[in-house]
Amino acid sequence: MTTPSGPADLGAAPPPSRPERMGRLPYTREHTRVLLASGTGWALDAMDVGLISFVGLAIATQWDLTRTEQSWLLSIGFVGMALGATFGGMLADRYGRRTVFALTLVVYGLATGASAFATGLAVLLLLRFLVGIGLGAELPVASTLVSELSPTRIRGRMVVALESFWAVGWLLAALIGFFVVPRFDDGWRWAFALGLVPALWAVVVRWGLPESPLFLERRGRAEEAEAVVRRFERSAGVAHVESRPLPDVPPRTPAQLWSPAYRVRTAGIWLVWFCVNFSYYGAFIWLPSLLYAQGYDMVRSFGYTLLITLAQLPGYAAAAVLVEVWGRRVTLASFLLGSGASAALFGFADGPTQIVAAGMALSFFNLGAWGALYAVTPEIYPTTVRASGAGAAAGFGRLASIIAPLSVPALLGWWGNAGLFALFGVTFVVGAVIAYLTLPEQAGDALDVG
DSSP states (O other): OOOOSHHHHTTSOOOOOHHHHHHTOOOOHHHHHHHHHHHHHHHHHHHHHHHHHHHHHHHHHHHTOOHHHHHHHHHHHHHHHHHHHHHHHHHHHHHOHHHHHHHHHHHHHHHHHHHTTOOSHHHHHHHHHHHHHHHHHHHHHHHHHHHHHSOGGGHHHHHHHHHHHHHHHHHHHHHHHHHTGGGSTTHHHHHHHGGGHHHHHHHHHHHHSOOOHHHHHHTTOHHHHHHHHHHHHHHHTOOOOOOOOOOOOOOOOGGGGGSTTTHHHHHHHHHHHHHHHHHHHHHHTTHHHHHHHTTOOHHHHHHHHHHHHHTHHHHHHHHHHHHHHTOHHHHHHHHHHHHHHHHHHHHHOOSHHHHHHHHHHHHHHHHHHHHHHHHHTGGGSOGGGHHHHHHHHHHHHHHHHHHHHHHHHHHHHHHHHHHHHHHHHHHHHHHHHHHHHHOOOOTTOOOOOO
């Protein structure tokens, strides 16, 4: 007895799209390569941001800077980061995630290396602005790339793992700050000279990392997209299958972020980024200087900061597990609430033991929150504006990272340590409420390929 062929075929499942083929793969060595290459760039970014909190104190002492001048030295990079994040995301949606990622490494690596030769504050401020442009563009672009190359079931965990390299970079900055900066007359110059490493790493990123197949296909480069998908399938030992093309979508622009379908989540993610940036950078960029002002010498204040930094790693590890168990939104809100409580405790801490303990709690919860934030941000937008959306949110958040370090001296004068960190705590709590009420839950869902 024969089976009719025509009608039966109508009920057959359609072939998967390339994003579906990528999303259903197991974790492979190719994913490890993506994480290591992207994560190293991320760590070098964090090292550069962290270094300014250590070298800023040394430069202020050597050049006899006022508190206002020191504030600008700590903040000018974030002005560049705000611009870099906003325009870097748009460039990545147009020219590719990998290309823009590599370019950002070159920009901030060369500018940081040149900072070692600065002879005055004006030149150093200009170079730190250029550094910020590169740094700001890198982070949303790298997280978008990793998100688009990840298996669906562990996509959030992979982005948090990428973010965890921030702790590695900040730890490197703390080590350089402790062992190099205060032990030589021009230790801060040697610290900046190490910033040339990202420019060299850009070569590895440009030629070693694959481009996002989602980006490639949406740009009409189907053969290149297929080559990337097959590269991951070979690593997983999965047989190749024919793909169905992605459905056509109307042209999109960054203005789409404020369309009725996305305006609530866009407003929410921008505000969460603002709250997290304000409290994180207000606290951590000034931390060595605040400890120094409390009577601890430079070596001891750097040493306490190093211990506090160590707590970032378990914070990321916890968030990497919970984003797939609790979901992105609950994990983000929970870690922000923990950050708020820890900030309040730090404001009232008295003596080295309490300072280090409260600081470590703040590091644990705050950096876990950062991991969840980076996991959720690229997921809430379609492919054609994903990097633009992530970059715009990061760019808006960087406005807070400019305001916070500039505000710290005045806030300290008005309210003291306790009042300053109470403000940071309240800001964290506000971010938690906004995140829970406005952001969609994307755990386990495929990325929007539109």
